Amino acid sequence: GAVVSQHPSRVICKSGTSVKIECRSLDFQATTMFWYRQFPKKSLMLMATSNEGSKATYEQGVEKDKFLINHASLTLSTLTVTSAHPEDSSFYICSAAPGGGATREQYFGPGTRLTVT
Amino acid sequence: GNSVTQMEGPVTLSEEAFLTINCTYTATGYPSLFWYVQYPGEGLQLLLKATKADDKGSNKGFEATYRKETTSFHLEKGSVQVSDSAVYFCALSGKTGANNLFFGTGTRLTVIP
Numbered sequence: 001g002a003v004v005s006q007h008p009s010r011v012i013c014k015s016g017t018s019v020k021i022e023c024r025s026l027d028f029q030a031t032t033m034f035w036y037r038q039f040p041k042k043s044l045m046l047m048a049t050s051n052e053g054s055k056a057t058y059e060q061g062v063e064k065d066k067f068l069i070n071h072a073s074l075t076l077s078t079l080t081v082t083s084a085h086p087e088d089s090s091f092y093i094c095s096a097a098p099g100g101g102a103t104r105e106q107y108f109g110p111g112t113r114l115t116v117t
Numbered sequence: 118g119n120s121v122t123q124m125e126g127p128v129t130l131s132e133e134a135f136l137t138i139n140c141t142y143t144a145t146g147y148p149s150l151f152w153y154v155q156y157p158g159e160g161l162q163l164l165l166k167a168t169k170a171d172d173k174g175s176n177k178g179f180e181a182t183y184r185k186e187t188t189s190f191h192l193e194k195g196s197v198q199v200s201d202s203a204v205y206f207c208a209l210s211g212k213t214g215a216n217n218l219f220f221g222t223g224t225r226l227t228v229i230p
Contacts, residue, residue, distance in 0.1 A: 043220040
C-alpha cells in the first residue's frame with residue numbers, strides 16, 4: 001500500500017534555531033502534500049497544502065514566513081520551522097495524495113514531535 | 118464553518134465488547150465523512166468513509182452510517198479485539214475528494230484481553 005515516511009520522528013532544538021522536517025511518499029508520486037499540526041488533546045489542524053513545483057497555500061493564521069514549505073519533487077516535501085520558539089512545540093503530521101482522479105485519498109506519515117527548549 | 122466533535126477518550130474495553138465512538142459534525146453543504154485510525158507508531162490510515170446521507174461505510178468489522186438528520190457518523194464494532202487498540206479520528210471533507218479534511222480530537226481505544 002501507499003507509504004509515507006517522515007524524518008525525523010522526534011527533534012529537540014533550542015529557541016531561535018530552525019528545524020527541517022521531511023515528508024516522503026515511498027511508493028507513489030504525490031502531486032499534493034499536506035502539513036498538519038496537532039496540539040495535545042486537540043484536532044489535527046491543516047497548516048498548508050503544497051503542490052509539486054508551486055508555492056504552498058497556507059491556511060488562515062499560519063505564518064508562511066515561519067513555516068516554510070518546499071515541494072521540490074513528486075516524492076518529497078519539507079517543512080522548515082524558522083526561528084523556532086517554545087510555542088512551536090507540537091506534533092507535525094504530513095500527508096500525501098497521489099495524482100489523478102476526482103477523489104484522492106490522503107496517506108499520512110507517522111508524525112514528527114518537535115520540542116523547542 | 119466546518120467542525121467535528123468527537124467523543125473524548127480514553128475508552129477501555131474488554132475483548133469482544135461492543136464499541137461505539139460518537140462523532141457529530143457541523144458543515145456547510147454536503148460533506149464526505151471519514152474515520153481514520155492510528156495504530157501505535159504509525160500514520161493515520163483511512164478506516165472507512167461515506168460520501169452521502171444514509172451511506173454506510175464499513176471495514177474490518179467497523180461500521181458508521183452517515184446520518185444527515187442528526188449530523189452524526191458514529192463508529193461501531195460489535196466485538197472488539199486487542200489489535201483494535203489505537204486512536205480513532207472522525208473527519209469531514211467539504212469538497213470532492215480528501216482535500217481540506219477537518220478532524221475531531223481523536224479517541225484512544227484500549228482493548229484488554
